[in-house]
Amino acid sequence: MPAINNPIVLAKIQSFLAPTVAVHLHTYAEVGSTNVEAKTFARTSQTNEIQAFIAEQQSAGYGRSGRKFYSPEGTGIYMSLLLPMARIADFNVGLFTTGAAVSVVDALQVSFPKTVFQLKWVNDIYVNRQKCCGILAEHFMAAGRDYVVLGIGINVTTANFPADIARKAGGIQTEGGAVDRNRIVADVLSAFWRMYPTYQNGGHLAKYRDLFMLKDCTVRLTVGNDSVVGTALTVADDGGLVIETTDGTIRTFRSGEVTKVNF
Amino acid sequence: MKKILIANRSEIATRIIRACHELGLTAVAIYAKEDALSDHRFEADEAYQVGAGDQPVAAYLDMDDIIRVAKAHDVDAIHPGYGFLSENAAFARKCADAGITFIGPKPEQLDMFGDKVTAKQVATDAGVSTIPGTKEPVASYQEAAEFGATHGFPIMLKAAMGGGGRGMRVVDKPEDLKEAFERASSEATQAFGSGEIYLEKLLTHPKHVEVQVIADQHGHTMHLFERDCSVQRRNQKMIEFAPAVALPQALRTEICNAAVKLMASVHYVNAATVEFLVEDGKYYFLEVNPRVQVEHTVTELITGIDIVQTQIKIAQGQDLYADIHLPKQNELTYNGAAIQCRVTTEDPANDFMPDTGTIVSSKLPGGNGVRLDVGSVFNGAVVTPYFDSLLAKTCVHAADLPTAARKMTRALNEFKIQGVKTNVPYLRNVMAHPTFQAGEANTHFIGDNPDLFNFKQPAHDPAKLVQYLADVTVNGFSGVPKRAEKYYPETTFTDDFAAIPAGVETAKDVLDRDGVDGVKDWLLHQDKVLLTDTTMRDAHQSLFATRMRTKDMLTVAEATQKALPQLFSYEMWGGATFDVAYRFLNEDPWARLKQLRKAMPRTLFQMLFRGSNAVGYQDYPDNVIQDFIAESAKNGIDVFRIFDSLNWLPQMEKSIEAVKDAGKIAEGTICYTGDILDPSRQKYNLAYYKQLALNLQSAGSDMLAIKDMAGVLKPQAAYELVSTLKDALDIPVHLHTHDTTGNGVATYVAATKAGVDVVDVAANAFSGTTSQPSMGATYYALSGNDRQPDVDIDNVEKINRYWEGVRPYYTDFSNGVTGALTNIYQTQMPGGQYSNLQQQSKSLGLGDSWATVQKTYTAVNDMFGDIIKVTPSSKVVGDMALFMVQNKLTPQDVYDKGDTLDFPKSVIDFFAGDIGQPAGGFPEKLQKIVLKGREPLTVRPGSLAKPADFEATATELAGKLKRTPTHLEVLSYLIYPQVFLDYEKRYTRYGDVSVLDTSSFFQGIREGETVTIETEPGKTLVVKLNTISAPDADNVRTLSFNVNGRLQEITIKDVTIKQAAAATSSKPKADAADVNQIGATLSGSVVKVLVKDGQKVQAGESLIVTEAMKMETTIQAPKAGTVKQVSATVGETIENGDLLVVLS
Known part of the structure; x- marks a missing residue:
């Protein structure tokens, strides 16, 4: 019997946040998608301050390439950070998306200290070989300014996934115990706030590599219309995936998706 | 016929x-x-x-x-x-x-010898002994015991209903027999339904000896002597030789005669081989192979008789003697010894798995005494998995077995097969083994000698170098852009310097002759100031991210020693060079040290050593530090400049001791910060430095170094500081500065006037800005001064012309600093940190954030109590500055709100004492706020580390490398485990790439270009790239090379996908000036195309979505218009700037 989770309440999230975490919070009972909310907000308000959008459920949650992200009520966290950018050219996407993954793991570890989290490149978070968290960054312009939206979807206690993903997706906690999602949201925001100023140092890479579950596994990386098969060796200093292909060449990839893994 | x-x-x-x-x-x-x-x-x-x-x-x-x-x-x-x-x-x-x-023989004879039982019977009937065994199951334990008593132990118990290796049990001693027998019976009953047991004597160290027999249709049977085929792996023969030299001649004759008797007894016709196991002077029949054997060759070599022709002639009905004219048995002789090695595609490093593939190039041995029986070995031959893996039988014939083994080694060394793996390395090891050479190997030889799997990688494998060139040519070198033209210096450097004149004494001569004290004394008595040249270390570390390769250093090494014997020392190791050599340059830093030491025997070598981190970035156990120093000294370092990023003496003491134990020069170092001329900055005043220097002297330093890493030692300050130190100390003073603030030479002039003993300079071409001041400029700045350094300025210029030619190799790694940065006097930011921090502050997106960050940096330094700022302490200050700017915190805010703040990890670790204790201690209030209850260290972190277990680490590393590592490798692995393993992996693939010229190393080779590589003195590899093909359907390109004149093709998968090769048309870029041309903003791939040609769009409408590192970028229309052309397709890989959509 899955745990009953406290509903998402803005005041509760705020209460867990240190005052210096200067993120403006917006909570919703239901939205199409928090990423879309964030983009709409950017266009209408043209804000230059960091915003967070958190929903109890999403009717049209999505991940990479518009794929559906199952976002039922009561069991998950669906949130997006809206980050105004001064110059997108100074943005380091590889370190950012990998840093986001490590931050979310740090946050989750607070509420789930005994759980073993692992990372699939680029930033999928896994528990027991099932994906429990997806992170998607989107970059667009509104009113002449660049924005990055960081969408985070966490299956906290979600179970009963649709048949087509039931094998691959999983919730972090499946039995007993109360879980405070507001606490988790606050931890994620705090962890992100800690990472953001110095993520370009790449200091998170050491932890990323520890959590990296593809090391020495045979993987298929699909890049556009091509795919590459080889052994995943490590993650490079810019977040790229280092693969040794079957003919022995070692290359780093900064685009594409790992579509198959042989452990 | x-x-x-x-x-x-x-x-x-x-x-x-x-x-x-x-x-x-x-x-x-x-x-x-x-x-x-x-x-x-x-x-x-x-x-x-x-x-x-x-x-x-x-x-x-x-x-x-x-x-x-x-x-x-x-x-x-x-x-x-x-x-x-x-x-x-x-x-x-x-x-x-x-x-x-x-x-061949008659069908009945094939039947007869095809059945093991019948064959054994034939042998027994012919009076040939077989392996003792019971024909019937033994009825009782007593019978078994009798058998054991008669034939000796060990014996094998075999379940009658077993087979295929099941139901067999070995009994080694008579005492064990009863229990074993009872157990075997009951197990057999349970497993197979019958408890019946057969017995067989087990031979524990037999030799496999076989006899070549031929017989005609006229009743003549003879032998052609025996062969020894004991070198087997899993019952597969690998190496055979004739005759069986290790057995006494009488025994050999007996075995051969027994074989003839056996075959004659059944009136055998044609060729056959009778196989025996021989142990302790006894021989036992094994089986008959009624055909020609793979190893018939060695018999042909020692007898001169063509066995296959004889087979044909026998089939034609010819008589062995009358028609074929073979000598009679008692007249038959043999000559010398012959060996056959079966060269297969089995990979000994991979459990002898047969390799498959295409033979890319092949060279086969030949010459005196070499015979080859080859399958299909030629360029382009495809080795398939369908048939056995035999490539070629290599045979040699010589006067005796050891000579034949040497000839075989020579022949094996001439085998050059590329494209598939071969077992040649393993065969070589067997040839070299004394047991084999004595002919003594038995059938357990391979299993008993795991050392045979130790393969020495050849120092320079031409195939691997060509592979490297091909890889880099197609796929580039990580992080280095492809240049249209490779750079080479206009003139080649020639060393036409005269030898060091007799009577000129170098500092190294003094060290070798008089020891460390001798050098100190000598130095203190020098009138002139001496120079240390940092071109090979700190200069390129500062300017080019430490990327200089050993080759560029070696080329000028001997010449430099001759040209500038008056230099005090050459700084050429330590700092970041160790890490970068392995990680980035695919080079062994120890090899760099050894090679340079060999080329410059009369020059003092100097290294920068981080007190408790050696050449790494974390604390290591003391025994690792000590061992590293001992090995560095052994391999050529004379001067160890030991520093700590907080000037904390305990982190330097142990290293100083270790250097003294090694009999080398320990240069205790004070890191200079602040400004002793500024009365408002009194933390690091003259008294502080003087005391620190005295402490370093007491701790055993032979010299005192002043390390001005930020370049903030003003000329007048240098004068005062050096004067004070020269006055207070008994040891020489060595000054090191960076020209970042533009005052380097002035500082050296002042220091020289104050009596400094040695200053660090760099060759002109590698001097200035973040590097050391120029050698030439320093020389000229001291014109008219009694202490002007004693160097041959013409030689300085000549050597510098070499470095001028080297500098352009490395421009891709420039740090971008183009002039003096005098605000560093205020921020005290070390040059290496400056550009990094600037880049990071831009990402905060807060207007003129860089100015704010710099101001905050200074404020943070004050909050921390004004600490020395050099890696890693400088990073802590930088991280805190960024943190405060992003959170809009003033220093007061930090104190007020600090309890609720989550400080950056590096800051917490710093206050926890992880990098040591700062001068004056930690500011207590701030420390409490940051640590939030965590207990800080007050001792040296390294003292808490458990001593490394070198032996256990060596075993661990041996397991990973699958060979025995050297001590230096174990040490490197302890310091940089993952970096070292990654280096080893690349080394296994590419070999020693340090012999390549730097342009080829980073850029590969161009079509039509010839690259000449000197791999060893006198050994050259001439590589010409003829053509690179366009990529095929799998993105594989074929490169046609001429390697030492021979045509060779290599295929490389182009994983840069969409690489703009000369032959193919590249995607056009968007013209940034044309607002109608919309280009990609990041390299990656196209995920969505949302518009089509002719479609009307509004401003801001989404056109294309691209992806990189799992960020999807939506590219929007900058203005309203009509889509004129979409030139992106879903799934396509694109680069930053590629044209995607054109509007009208």
């Missing part, structure tokens, strides 16, 4: 074809579809495919089809070779039925 069909393939088919041709007979070959391009098909006079539709091996077993082919082409006889149908009685009968002569 005119036409002979060879019912076989590969080398034995070729062998038989040759025999036919020498006899004037027509040779007909058969081949399976998979062998359509095999040599044997084209060597024969006629060749026909067999077994169409069959599996590859089955084709050669297709008896009916083979007979059909034979009949259709008027074949008179069939030679079956070995394997396949050679022992198939049914086939022999079919041949007879078809009126075709089967070149």
Whole structure:
């Protein structure tokens, strides 16, 4: 019997946040998608301050390439950070998306200290070989300014996934115990706030590599219309995936998706 | 008999074809579809495919089809070779039925020897001993005990109903027999339903010795001596030799005669081999192979008799003596010894797994005493998995076995096969083994000698270097852009410097002769200031991210020593060079040290050493630090400049001791910060530095170094500081500064006037900005001064011209600093940190954030109590500055709100004492706020580290490398485990790439270009790239090379996908000035195309979505318009700036 989770309440999230975490919070009972909310907000308000959008459920949650992200009520966290950018050219996407993954793991570890989290490149978070968290960054312009939206979807206690993903997706906690999602949201925001100023140092890479579950596994990386098969060796200093292909060449990839893994 | 069909393939088919041709007979070959391009098909006079539709091996077993082919082409006889149908009685009968002569024994004889039981009976009947064993199951334990008593232990208990290795039990001693027997019986009953046990004597160290027998149709049977085939792996023969030299001649004769007796007893016809196991002077019949054997070659070599021709002649009905004219048995002699090695595609490093692939290049041995029986070995030959993995039989013949082994080693070394792996390295190791050379190896030899798997990688494998060039040419060098033209200096450097004049004494001469104290004394008595040249270390570390390669240093090493013998020392190691050599340059830093030491024997070598981190970035146990210093000293370092990023003495003491133990020069270092001229900055005043210097002297320093890493030591400050130190200390003073603030030379002039003993300079071409001040400029700045350094300025200029030529190799790694940065006097930011921090502050997106960050940096330094700022302490200050700017915190805010703040990890670790204790201690209030209850360290973190277990680490590393590592490798692994392992992996693939010139190393080779590589003195590799093909459907390119004149093709998968090669058209870029041209903003791939040609769009409408590192970028229309052309397709890989959409 899955745990009953406290509903998402803005005041509760705020209460867990240190005052210096200067993120403006917006909570919703239901939205199409928090990423879309964030983009709409950017266009209408043209804000230059960091915003967070958190929903109890999403009717049209999505991940990479518009794929559906199952976002039922009561069991998950669906949130997006809206980050105004001064110059997108100074943005380091590889370190950012990998840093986001490590931050979310740090946050989750607070509420789930005994759980073993692992990372699939680029930033999928896994528990027991099932994906429990997806992170998607989107970059667009509104009113002449660049924005990055960081969408985070966490299956906290979600179970009963649709048949087509039931094998691959999983919730972090499946039995007993109360879980405070507001606490988790606050931890994620705090962890992100800690990472953001110095993520370009790449200091998170050491932890990323520890959590990296593809090391020495045979993987298929699909890049556009091509795919590459080889052994995943490590993650490079810019977040790229280092693969040794079957003919022995070692290359780093900064685009594409790992579509198959042989452990 | 005119036409002979060879019912076989590969080398034995070729062998038989040759025999036919020498006899004037027509040779007909058969081949399976998979062998359509095999040599044997084209060597024969006629060749026909067999077994169409069959599996590859089955084709050669297709008896009916083979007979059909034979009949259709008027074949008179069939030679079956070995394997396949050679022992198939049914086939022999079919041949007879078809009126075709089967070149071999009668079918009944094939039946007879095909059945192990019958064969054994034949042997026994002929009076030949077999392996003692019970014919019937033993009825009781007593019987078993009697058997054991008669034949000796160990014995094997075999379950009657067992088989295939099951139900067998070895009993070593008589005492064990009772229990073993009872257990074996009951287990057999349970497992197989019957408890019956047979017994057999177990031979524990037998030799495998076999006898070549031939017999004609006229009742003549003779032997052609014996062969020793003991070197086997899992019952597969690997190496054979003749005769069995380790056995006494009498025994050998006895065995041979027994073989003849056996074969004669059944009136055998044609060739056969009788196999025995020999142990302790006794021999036991094993089996008969009624055909020609793979290793017949060695018998042919020692006797001069052609066995295959003899087989054919016997089949023709000829008499051994009357017709074939073989000598009578008692007149038959042999000459010398012969060895055969089966060269296969089995990879000994991978448990002898057979490799497959295409042979890219091949060179086969030859010469005096070498015989080759080759399958299909030629450029382009495809090695398939369908048939056995034999490539070539290499045979040698010499006067005796050891000489033959040496000749075989020579022949094996001449084997150059690329494209598939071979077992040649393993065969070489066996040849070198004294047991083998004495002929003593038994069938357990391979299992008993795991050392045979220790393969020494050849220092320079040309194949690997070419592979490296091909890889870099197609796929580039990580992080380095491809240049249209490779850079090479205009003039080649020639060393025409005269030898050091006699009577000139270098500092190293003094050290070698008088020891460390001698050098100190000598130095203190020098009138002039001396120079240390940092070009090979700090200069390029500062300017080019430490990327200089050993080759560029070695080229000028000998010349430099001759040109500038008056230099005090050469800084050429330590700092970041150790890490960068392995991680980025694929070079061994120890090799750099050894090679330079060899080239510059009379020069003092200096290294920068981080007190508790050696050449790494974390604390290591003391025993690792000590060992590192000992090994560095042993391999050539004379001067160890030891520093700590917080000037904390305890982190330097142990290293100073270790250097003194090694008998080398310990240079204790004070890191200079602040400004002793500024009365408001009194933390690091003159008194502080003086005391620190005295402490360093007491701790045993032989010299005192002043390390001005930020370049903030103003000239007047230098004067005062050096004067004070020269006055207070008994040891020489060595000054190191960076020219970041533009005052380097002025500082050196002042210091020289104050009496400094040595200053650090760099060759002009590598000097200035973040590097050291220029050597030439320093020299000239001291014109007119008594202490002007004693160097030959013309030589300085000459050597500098070399460095001028080297500098452009590394421009891709420039740090971008183009002029003096004087605000560093205020921020005290070390030059290396400046550009990094600037970049990071831009990402905060807060207007003029860089100015704010710099201000905050200074404020943070004050909050921290003003600490020394050099890696890693400088990073802590930088991280805190960014944190405060992003959170909009003032220093007061930090104190007020600090309890609720989550500080950056590096800051927490710093306050926890992880990098040591700062001068004056930590500011307590701030420390409490940051640590939030965590207990800080007050001791040296390294003292808490458990000593490293070198032996355990060596074992661990041996497991990973699959060979025994050297001590230096264990040490490198301790300091940089993952970096070292990654380096090893690349080394295994590419070999020693340090011999490449730097342009080729980073840029590969261009079409039409010839690169000459000197791999060792006098050994050159001439590599020309002819062409690079366009990528095929799998993105694989074929590169055509000439390597030392021989044509060679290498295929490389182009993983840069969409690489703009000269031959293919690249995607056009968007013209940034044209607002209608919309380009990609990041390299990656196209995920969505949302518009089509002709579509009207509004401003801001989404056009294309691209992806990189899982960020999807939506590219929007900058203005309203109509889509004129979409030039992006979903799934396409794109680069930053590629044109995606054109609007009108």
